[in-house]
Amino acid sequence: MTLDEKIRSTLEGAASRVPYVATTASDEIKRRGRRRRMRRRAAWSVPVVIVAVGALALTIPFDPNPRSPAATQGVDIVEIADLAVAVTESEPISTDPDIWLGLKGPSPQFDTSALGPDLSFSAGEPSAGDFGDGVVDRVVRAVYLGELEDEPFYIYSTPAPSIWDRIFEVVFGNFSGDTLGTSLNCCSGGDMDHDGGLPGFSHSISSEDGVVTSEVITAEWLGLSTDVSVVAYQLDGSFIGWQTPVGGVTSLSLSHRPDDYLAIAFDASGRELDRFGTELEPLTDDPEPETPSESLPPGADWAPMTSEGSEIGPGDIAIETLEEEIDPQPGDRLFLVPVNGGETIVRVRDGVPHVFAESCQVLSGVDLPPGWDSSCLD
């Protein structure tokens, strides 16, 4: 029996022993929906507000964080579904739909250089036209947070769009989506899970036959206190950047789905207020942010293991099909690394290494560092 046959028979044999579970769609979906809504609130530590996604705009003085009552007294809050969003004024700055400006957190008064680049929202002009024809009529109220990656960023609610409370965003141009890890009408979504994984969502762009052609992965932290000055994101051990929240919201698009992540919220003095991630640690009063290992060029931590790795250009890729697979883009770095009697090419894109080889056999013998992915042709 070949290994293939053995795997197939073992998996099918084990599967045949799994008892049939009688379940109906209606019961499960309803039950799960209720449970999930409760978990979401717990997971986000969103302050308790009345869920009133209706036509009545509402701003109330609110204290979104019991840690710092003094810092948030008198702050105007707009409710977007079950999320309290701090805004600059009690009245909308424009109507049809009602749009408020999000309140920016305090500027950091400490050295953020170890946390990576400042990826904060930049100022811009909100406009009803940002929503597009298909969305604007459904918007009950919206909060404009600024420009992110040269695109307007809003969070907004619509009238009772589903059985769950929802918060939507306008981001990435015309994309509107549910921020809570799932999708309504645009995305495959669901990969990021707020209960156990990195909060955010993935936005898969599919062709008509359902083939995923590209993907945007987003990390988000909503419902932050108004005294949060910096949220720093660490992926797979390195800080990739930080943001000052606007309206208690931070959002970053990621180059890949991390195995490990950590997000830390600091106040303006650099004191840690909160954190979440795959390695949850107790809060500390005086954190020393980890220094990212930026002294080595990307890929260099692996290439020297062969003692033969060398940087190459896109034109040095001899095999056409491999070049198509690698798909070199401006800004990529490529390393040719001989291994196991064959060759691999390491592509480093946005700091993320990916190993390519023509031969899957050659590649399967390479002991890749944790978090590295690979592709081969046959």
Added chain:
Amino acid sequence: MEREPGAERLFPMIEDQVTMSEPGFVDSFERFYSDSWHVVYRALVVGIGDSDLAREAVDEAMVRAYEGWRTVSTMANREGWVYRVASNWATSRLRRRRLQVRRMPAIETTNEPDVVDPRLLEAVRRLSSKHRDVVVARYLLDMSESSTAQALGIPEGTVKSRLSRALVELKEALS
């Protein structure tokens, strides 16, 4: 869609807003649900060895499929999509609970037929989630490389690479 008087109205809030204009919405999801739930559940149980977690994960994935049914229903590989979402969710939960595969209960093999190699099954469960998903998709869900790539949202070359590396690990586990 006409319903019999007194028949239970499923998902009433959604139904009110969506199915008035799209009568097949709920029915098509229910068909998909009844056809696919157990298939995905079974694959997850085999892969992660935890039936409770698998059930919860498939339920979660089905909720998401329902939420995004307008899009998901148009996908060529809807079952694969649900498997991917469920697997990712289960992996997140495992990570959160810090219940790595090595801490899972011993695999019960006494009642399994002879075709099940317990060492191999345990080795599959010890694979990283990325590698395990490819193995389960290819060998148990019987997806082609192309369908696997589509379901997992990765290029075909990465499917080949992950499968190749997984097979090396499984071979080593058996040797």
